Amino acid sequence: MTKEKSLDRIDLTILNILQTNARISNVELAKQVNLSASPCLDRVKRLESQGYIKRYAAVLDAEKLHVGMAAFIQVTLDRTKADIFTQFKEKLVEIGEVAECHMVAGGFDYLIKLRVRDMNNYRDVLGKVVELPGVSQTHTYMVIEDVKEDKGIRLINE
16 A cells, blocks of 8 residues: 655645636646646646545536525434434435535534425425434525535645
8 A cells, every 4th residue: 555645735736726627638737837747647646546636527507507596404313323324314315406415513413405496396305305214303594695605625735
């Protein structure tokens, strides 16, 4: 097993550029980080193989795709046992409108982000959520305005 190399300034710059524009050509990326193309590509491949880059994706316009309504649902389970967490997760991932789901510490168990067409679609999805194994309570928060969206991980060169 090879030891993972720590990230230097160039690695962090590469990661920052790629999370902003994953379609950048290797030649252009190399120019921006002041490397020749081959060493730049070697670094990108190393960052991929070490798991710093999990995947490449396009950011889609939810409004244009008719799923511009977002909601967050707090979910409280009726008991906190490993089997109910497993059952809940297995069924939740089958609901296509669920954009994200996070197990959280605090006053409830999960925070779910939905992307839906309209209130009727939301009601249908909420019906599926409340029927998931172990769900005892939900609270929904409808998104009125996106104030700040995820623009990637803030990279700090320490």
